Amino acid sequence: MFLHCGIACRGKSFWCYRLLSTYVSKTRYLFELKEDDDVCRKAQRTGAFYLFHNLAPLLQTSERQYLPPRHSLSELERLLGKFGQDTQRIEDSVLIGCSEQHEAWFALDLGLNSSSSVSASLQKPEMETELKGSFIELRKAVFQMNEKDTSLLFTAQALLRWHDTHQFCSRSGQPTKKNMAGSKRVCPFNKLIYYPQVAPVVITLVSDGTRCLLVRQSSFPKGMYSALAGFCDIGESLEEAVRREVAEEVGLEVDRLQYSASQHWPFPNSSLMIACHATVKPGQAEVQVNLRELEAAAWFSHDEVATALRRRDPYIQQQNGTLPFYVPPKIAIAHHLIKEWVEKHTFSSLPA
Numbered sequence: 001m002f003l004h005c006g007i008a009c010r011g012k013s014f015w016c017y018r019l020l021s022t023y024v025s026k027t028r029y030l031f032e033l034k035e036d037d038d039v040c041r042k043a044q045r046t047g048a049f050y051l052f053h054n055l056a057p058l059l060q061t062s063e064r065q066y067l068p069p070r071h072s073l074s075e076l077e078r079l080l081g082k083f084g085q086d087t088q089r090i091e092d093s094v095l096i097g098c099s100e101q102h103e104a105w106f107a108l109d110l111g112l113n114s115s116s117s118v119s120a121s122l123q124k125p126e127m128e129t130e131l132k133g134s135f136i137e138l139r140k141a142v143f144q145m146n147e148k149d150t151s152l153l154f155t156a157q158a159l160l161r162w163h164d165t166h167q168f169c170s171r172s173g174q175p176t177k178k179n180m181a182g183s184k185r186v187c188p189f190n191k192l193i194y195y196p197q198v199a200p201v202v203i204t205l206v207s208d209g210t211r212c213l214l215v216r217q218s219s220f221p222k223g224m225y226s227a228l229a230g231f232c233d234i235g236e237s238l239e240e241a242v243r244r245e246v247a248e249e250v251g252l253e254v255d256r257l258q259y260s261a262s263q264h265w266p267f268p269n270s271s272l273m274i275a276c277h278a279t280v281k282p283g284q285a286e287v288q289v290n291l292r293e294l295e296a297a298a299w300f301s302h303d304e305v306a307t308a309l310r311r312r313d314p315y316i317q318q319q320n321g322t323l324p325f326y327v328p329p330k331i332a333i334a335h336h337l338i339k340e341w342v343e344k345h346t347f348s349s350l351p352a
Contacts, residue, residue, distance in 0.1 A: 022100050029102050033095055033181050040104070047104035049076050049093060050156055053124050053135040053251055055164075057153050060133040066144045068081065068153060069133060076108070079130065083122055085094075085189035094159040094182030107156030111135075112164050116250035117214030149265075150331060156287050162196045169194075182254035198264065202241045203229040203269045205337040206252065206278045208285040211299040212341050213250065214327070218295045223326055225298070225335045229273070242276050250297050254278045260340060262334040275333045277341065287336050300325070304346045309339055 005070045020028075031091035033040045040318045048070035051058040059066040071079070075332050077087045093108040110122040138157055142150055159182055169176050169187035176185040176194060185194045205227040206213040214225035232238070243254045257278040289297045300308075328334040 005025060013255050018139070024307040026098060026100055026102065030095070030098055033098070033104060035181070037180040040310075041336060043098075043102075043104035044073050044090070044093070044106065044180075046073075047098075047106055048072065049260070050096070050105065050152065051076075051105045051127075051131065052107060052109040052160060053122070053127060053158065055109065055112070055157050055161055056135040056137050057141070058128075058131055058133045059136050059141055059155070065134065066141045066149075069131070070105075070151055083126070085183055086304075091180070092163075092178075094156065094163065094178075095180075096159065097156045102283070105152065107153075109160045109164075111159070117173065139346075142331060147331070154264055154266045156264045159196060160200075161266075162270065166292070168180060168196055169330065196270070198270045198272045200232040200236060200238075200241075201229055201265070201273050202232060202245055202276060203227050203273050203334060203337065204242050204246060204276045204278050205334075205341055206250070206280060207255075208280050208282050208299070210282075211285075211301055212305060212338070212343075213252075213287065213297060214300055214305075214338075215249070215289075215297040216295045217293075220295075223295075223324060224328065225300075225325060226328050226332075227337050228274075229334075231271075236274075242278055246278060246280075249290045249293045251286075251290070252280045253279050253284060260337055261333060264335075265333070275337050276335065301343060305338060306342050306346070309335075309342060 027243070033043055049071060049072070051066050060069055062066075068166055073090070076090060080087050080089060089110075090108065092112075093106040095104060096107050097105045099105075110127060111124065124135055138153055142153075145153070161277070163178055163182060163185070166185060167175055169189065169192055171192055172187055174187055174188040174189040176187050178185045185193075186192070213228070215228055216225050220226065228245055228249055230241070230249070232241040233244070236244070238259070239257060242257050246252050246254050255278075257276050260275040260277055262275060263273045265273045285299070287297050304325070305327070309326055311324060313328050327338050
C-alpha cells in the first residue's frame with residue numbers, strides 16, 4: 001500500500017513525501033508528534049487514550065480475553081471533571097503509537113502523582129466502577145491479551161514508569177519537564193535533555209547438540225524452566241555478555257553462538273531482550289550451577305522439550321501430585337528460542 005503526495009511542502013510540516021509506503025508515512029508522523037508539541041496537542045483532540053492506575057492498565061473482559069478500552073479526549077475530560085480533577089492532568093499522558101490513518105494513541109496513569117496538577121491521584125475502586133473495568137497488573141493479564149494490545153501496553157507502562165521515576169535532573173536537582181509526547185524530559189535550569197532508556201539483556205538457549213539447557217530462578221512459577229538471561233555489563237559486546245553469563249551461571253564455556261531475535265520486555269523495568277542460541281562442545285557439558293543466581297539447571301532432550309511446548313495447561317498436576325515441567329508462554333521470547341531449537345532438530349532428523 002502506498003501513499004502518493006505532492007512534491008511541494010505546505011503548512012508547518014517540513015516533510016515532503018513522494019511515493020511513501022504506509023509504514024514510512026506513519027513513522028515520520030510519529031517523529032513529528034515527538035518533536036512538535038503543537039502537532040502532538042492537536043493529535044490528542046482526535047486521538048485515543050489508554051488508562052492506567054499505578055502502572056496497571058484498565059482492562060475489560062470479553063470471551064475469556066482482556067481488552068483495553070480506548071477513550072476519546074472529550075470522554076477523558078468529562079471523567080476528570082466528574083472526579084474534581086483539572087483537565088491539565090492530560091498533559092501527563094505519553095504517546096505510544098498511531099494507526100495507519102494517523103490516529104494517535106496515548107496512555108495516561110490516573111493513580112501516579114501528577115506532575116502537572118496539584119490534584120491528588122484518583123482512587124482505584126471509584127474509577128473502576130465508573131469505567132466498567134478493572135485495573136489489572138500487566139504481568140498477570142498479559143497471557144490473556146492479543147499481541148497488538150500487549151505491545152502497546154508494554155510501551156505505555158515502560159514510558160509511564162520512566163517519567164514517574166525521572167522527574168528531577170541528576171545534575172541540577174531541579175524538576176524536569178516532559179514534552180507533550182513524553183519522548184523526552186528537559187531540565188529548564190541547564191537545558192539538559194533526558195531520553196527514555198532500556199537495559200540490554202542477553203537471553204541464551206544453550207545446547208550440546210542433542211540437548212538444551214534450561215534453568216530455574218526461585219521467582220519462577222513452580223515447574224517452569226527457561227533460558228539463561230542476564231544484563232549486559234558496561235563495555236561488553238553482545239557476544240562477550242553471552243559467554244560471561246553462561247560461564248557465571250552454569251560453569252560452561254560457549255563454543256559458538258548465533259543471534260535469533262529481540263523483544264522489549266517491561267518487567268521489572270524496561271529491558272531489550274536479545275535472544276541467542278549458543279552451543280558447547282559435547283564433551284564439556286557438565287553443569288555447575290551458581291546458586292546465587294539460579295535455583296536449578298538441567299539438560300533436557302528434544303522429546304521432553306517438545307512435549308513441554310505442546311502442554312496447554314501446565315498447572316494440571318501429574319498423578320504423583322507434582323507439576324509437570326513446562327516452558328514460558330508464547331508471548332515470551334524464551335518460548336520463541338525454545339521452539340526454534342525444537343523445530344531445527346525436528347527438521348534435521350527427518351529422512352531426506
